[in-house]
Amino acid sequence: MKTRKTEYRFLMPAIVVVAIMTQFPFLLTVIFSTLRWNLSRPDLPRTFNGFDNYLYFLKIESLQHIPEFYSILWQTVLITGVTLLLCSVVGFILALLLDHEIPGVNIARTLMLGPFFVMSTASGVIWKTTIFNTTFGWYGVIAKALGATPVDLVSYHPIGVIIVLFTWQWMPFFILVLLAGLQGIPQDLVDSMRIDGVSWLQGVFKIKLPLIMNHMRVAIMLGLVFLIKEFGLILVTTAGGPGTRSYTLPYAVYMQVFSANNVGRASALAVMTVVLTLILVNLLYRSIVKRNARYS
Amino acid sequence: MKRNAFVLVLIVSFLAIGTMAFAGGAQEASGPVTINIALANNPISQAMAKLVQSEYKAEGVVVNVSVLPENDLRQRLTTEASTGGTTYDIFYIGPYEAQTWARNGWLENLEPYFDKLSSEKAAWYDRDDLIKGMADSLALDGEAFGLPFYGESSFIMYNKELFAQKGLTMPMEPTWDQIYELAKKIHDPSKGIVGMTMRGAPGWGMSGAPFVTMVNAFGGRFYDMDWNATVDTPQQRGAWQMYKNILREAGQADILSYTYNECIALMASGNAGIYYDATSIAPPLEAADSKIKGKVGYVMAPHQALKSNTAWLWNWSMGINPKSSAAKKAAAFDFMLWATSKDYVKKTVDLDPTGSSTPPASRSSTYELPVYAKAPYASMTLKTLEGMDFTKPTLEPVPYVGLQYIAIPEFADAGTKMTEYLADYVVDKISLDEAIRKTQEVFEQVAIDGNYKK
Numbered sequence: 039m040k041t042r043k044t045e046y047r048f049l050m051p052a053i054v055v056v057a058i059m060t061q062f063p064f065l066l067t068v069i070f071s072t073l074r075w076n077l078s079r080p081d082l083p084r085t086f087n088g089f090d091n092y093l094y095f096l097k098i099e100s101l102q103h104i105p106e107f108y109s110i111l112w113q114t115v116l117i118t119g120v121t122l123l124l125c126s127v128v129g130f131i132l133a134l135l136l137d138h139e140i141p142g143v144n145i146a147r148t149l150m151l152g153p154f155f156v157m158s159t160a161s162g163v164i165w166k167t168t169i170f171n172t173t174f175g176w177y178g179v180i181a182k183a184l185g186a187t188p189v190d191l192v193s194y195h196p197i198g199v200i201i202v203l204f205t206w207q208w209m210p211f212f213i214l215v216l217l218a219g220l221q222g223i224p225q226d227l228v229d230s231m232r233i234d235g236v237s238w239l240q241g242v243f244k245i246k247l248p249l250i251m252n253h254m255r256v257a258i259m260l261g262l263v264f265l266i267k268e269f270g271l272i273l274v275t276t277a278g279g280p281g282t283r284s285y286t287l288p289y290a291v292y293m294q295v296f297s298a299n300n301v302g303r304a305s306a307l308a309v310m311t312v313v314l315t316l317i318l319v320n321l322l323y324r325s326i327v328k329r330n331a332r333y334s
Numbered sequence: 335m336k337r338n339a340f341v342l343v344l345i346v347s348f349l350a351i352g353t354m355a356f357a358g359g360a361q362e363a364s365g366p367v368t369i370n371i372a373l374a375n376n377p378i379s380q381a382m383a384k385l386v387q388s389e390y391k392a393e394g395v396v397v398n399v400s401v402l403p404e405n406d407l408r409q410r411l412t413t414e415a416s417t418g419g420t421t422y423d424i425f426y427i428g429p430y431e432a433q434t435w436a437r438n439g440w441l442e443n444l445e446p447y448f449d450k451l452s453s454e455k456a457a458w459y460d461r462d463d464l465i466k467g468m469a470d471s472l473a474l475d476g477e478a479f480g481l482p483f484y485g486e487s488s489f490i491m492y493n494k495e496l497f498a499q500k501g502l503t504m505p506m507e508p509t510w511d512q513i514y515e516l517a518k519k520i521h522d523p524s525k526g527i528v529g530m531t532m533r534g535a536p537g538w539g540m541s542g543a544p545f546v547t548m549v550n551a552f553g554g555r556f557y558d559m560d561w562n563a564t565v566d567t568p569q570q571r572g573a574w575q576m577y578k579n580i581l582r583e584a585g586q587a588d589i590l591s592y593t594y595n596e597c598i599a600l601m602a603s604g605n606a607g608i609y610y611d612a613t614s615i616a617p618p619l620e621a622a623d624s625k626i627k628g629k630v631g632y633v634m635a636p637h638q639a640l641k642s643n644t645a646w647l648w649n650w651s652m653g654i655n656p657k658s659s660a661a662k663k664a665a666a667f668d669f670m671l672w673a674t675s676k677d678y679v680k681k682t683v684d685l686d687p688t689g690s691s692t693p694p695a696s697r698s699s700t701y702e703l704p705v706y707a708k709a710p711y712a713s714m715t716l717k718t719l720e721g722m723d724f725t726k727p728t729l730e731p732v733p734y735v736g737l738q739y740i741a742i743p744e745f746a747d748a749g750t751k752m753t754e755y756l757a758d759y760v761v762d763k764i765s766l767d768e769a770i771r772k773t774q775e776v777f778e779q780v781a782i783d784g785n786y787k788k
Contacts, residue, residue, distance in 0.1 A: 078743035080416055080438055082785060103771075172588050190588035193761050279536055280590055281758025296409075298747035 129212030381691030484693030485649030520607030529584030538749030553639030
C-alpha cells in the first residue's frame with residue numbers, strides 16, 4: 039500500500055503537467071463556448087448565454103432552411119471518408135507492389151513517399167497554380183492541346199479536387215504502414231502458401247490482408263485524426279469555396295475566429311468537432327482492441 | 335485590460351496558427367523619444383520606410399519603422415488596439431478600421447493637436463488640400479482620427495485598341511447596362527479575348543469591393559434605417575444578376591480564382607476589353623512592360639439607378655495609439671504631418687521621377703505636379719476622387735457609412751460570407767433565390783448579434 043502511494047506522488051508532477059497542457063485548453067474552450075463574445079465588439083458585454091452558440095449551428099427551424107452546419111458536417115465526413123477509402127485501397131495495392139524485392143525497389147519506395155514530406159500549403163499552391171490552372175497549368179495546356187475546353191476544376195469540383203490532393207498527400211503514409219505490415223509477414227508462411235498452391239488473389243485477400251488488418255486499422259485511425267483536422271491545403275486551394283462548398287469543420291472554426299472574431303461560436307464549433315473526432319476514433323480503437331482480445 | 339490580454343493570449347495560443355508578440359510597454363523616462371510604426375508591404379509604403387531614415391528630421395525623436403505583410407499587419411494591430419498594447423505608437427490602418435476604432439476609443443482624436451498648431455505650420459500643412467472624401471473616411475462626427483497617406487478609388491479601364499477594332503466607343507459615364515453590352519461585343523473566346531474582367535475571388539476586400547459598389551449603383555442597400563436587412567430586394571437582385579451575367583457571358587474562364595493580380599496580368603496582356611478596379615491599378619497598366627501601355631482609356635465607375643458616387647474609396651492612413659505617452663503622441667503627430675504633407679509628396683517625386691513611390695489620392699495638389707498631370711489616368715482619377723461621398727453611399731438612406739463596404743466590425747465576416755454565396759451563385763452551385771436568402775439571413779443575424787437592431 040505504501041509503495042503505491044509513493045509511486046503516485048512521483049507521478050503527480052507529470053500528471054499535472056500533462057493535464058494542464060492537454061486538458062486545460064479544452065476546458066477553456068468549453069467555457070468559452072457558452073459565452074457571447076465577439077472580439078471586434080469590445081463595447082458589447084461578454085455574457086453567459088448557455089447553449090445558444092451550439093443552437094446557432096444545430097437548430098433546425100424548418101426543413102427548407104437547414105443550417106449550414108449540417109452541410110459542412112456532411113462535407114467533412116464525405117471528404118474524410120472518401121479519402122480514407124482511397125488511401126487504404128490504393129495504398130494497399132501500392133504497398134503490395136512495393137513489397138517485391140526487385141532492383142531499384144528502394145528508390146521506388148522513397149519516391150512514393152515524396153508527397154508526404156511536402157508541406158501541405160506548398161503542395162496546395164503547386165497543384166492549384168501549376169497543375170489545375172486553366173490557362174497556365176499542365177491540365178489547361180494538355181486539355182487545350184487535345185482540343186477540349188478546360189473546366190475550372192477548383193471552382194466547379196472543389197470537393198473532388200480536395201479529395202485528390204488529400205489522397206495524394208496522405209497515401210504515402212498508408213503505404214508506409216501497410217508495407218511495414220506486409221514485410222512483417224513471416225517468410226515461411228509465404229513459402230508454405232506457395233507450396234500449398236494458393237492463387238495470388240487468395241494469397242492477397244485471404245492471407246495477407248487479414249494478417250495486416252491491425253496495421254490497416256492503425257493507419258485508418260491515425261489518418262482519420264490527421265485528415266479531419268487538415269486545414270492548410272483547403273485554405274490555399276479552394277479557400278472553402280465556392281461559397282461554403284468545400285468548408286470542413288476545422289476551416290469553419292478558423293473562419294469563426296479569424297474572420298468573424300466570434301470566440302463563443304468558434305469554441306462551440308471546435309467542441310463539436312472534437313466530440314465527433316473522439317467518437318469516431320473511439321469506435322475504431324475499440325474494434326482494434328476487440329480484435330486483439332480475440333486473437334490472444 | 336490586463337485580464338483581457340491574458341485571456342486573448344490563451345485563446346490565440348491554443349486555437350491559433352503562428353505566434354504573436356505582446357511586447358510590454360517599455361517606457362523610457364528621458365532621452366530621445368522613440369516612436370514605432372509598422373507599415374504594410376506595398377511599394378508606396380515601403381518607399382516611405384526608406385525616406386524616413388534619410389529625410390525625417392525632428393529633434394530628440396527616433397522613428398522605428400517596420401514593414402509587415404498586409405494581413406499580418408491588420409491582425410497584429412487589431413490585437414494591439416483591442417488589448418491596449420503600446421508596441422506601436424502610430425497605427426497604419428484603413429478607413430474600415432478607422433471608423434470602428436474611433437468609436438471604440440482605440441484611436442486618438444486629432445482635433446486638439448490641430449488646434450495647437452502654429453498658424454505657419456497650419457498654413458504649411460494646408461489641411462483643406464486633403465481630398466475631402468479621404469479625410470471624411472477617417473473622421474467621426476467631423477472630427478479627424480486619422481490622416482490619409484495614400485488612397486484609391488475605382489474606375490473603368492478599357493483597351494482602346496480592341497474597342498477601335500470593333501468600332502465601339504466607351505461613354506464617359508457609362509451605366510452597367512452599357513458596360514455589359516460592350517463587354518459582350520468585345521468577348522471573343524476563339525481569339526482568347528475576354529470581354530470584361532473583374533475580381534472573382536471571394537472576400538470582402540476582394541470581389542466584395544467591386545460588387546458592393548455595383549449594389550450601390552443599382553440602388554440597393556444592406557440595411558434600412560431601422561437596421562432591417564434589405565438584401566432581398568429587386569435592386570439587389572439586379573446587381574447580383576449583372577455581376578454573374580458579365581462574368582459568365584463575357585468574363586475570364588476561371589472566374590473565382592481571379593484576384594486583382596490575375597486581372598492586371600490579363601488586362602496588361604492585351605487580351606481583355608474592359609476592367610473595373612481600383613485607380614491605383616492604372617500605373618502598372620501604363621508601365622513599360624505592359625502590352626497596352628498608352629492604349630488604355632479611363633472613364634468613371636459605372637452607374638445605374640444611383641447616378642453618382644458609385645466608385646469605391648480606400649486608403650492607408652495613420653492614427654495615434656491613445657495608450658502611448660503624451661511625448662510619444664506629440665512626436666507621432668508631428669511625424670504624421672510630415673508624412674502626409676505636400677513636401678513629402680514633392681520629395682518622392684524628386685527622388686523617383688516616375689512617380690511610382692509618390693502617394694496618390696491623398697491631396698488635390700499632387701495632381702498638379704508635372705509627373706502626375708501628364709499621366710493618362712490623372713484627370714480621371716482626380717475627377718473620381720472629388721466626386722466621392724463616404725457618408726452617403728446609397729440611393730436610399732442607410733444607417734451606415736462606407737462605399738464598398740459597411741463600416742461596422744462585423745462586415746469583414748458578413749461581407750466575406752456574401753461573396754462566398756455570390757461565388758456559389760456565379761458558378762451555378764446555388765440559385766439566386768438561395769444566395770439572396772442566405773445573405774439576407776447573414777445580415778439579419780449581424781444586426782441582431784451586434785445590438786444594432788433596437
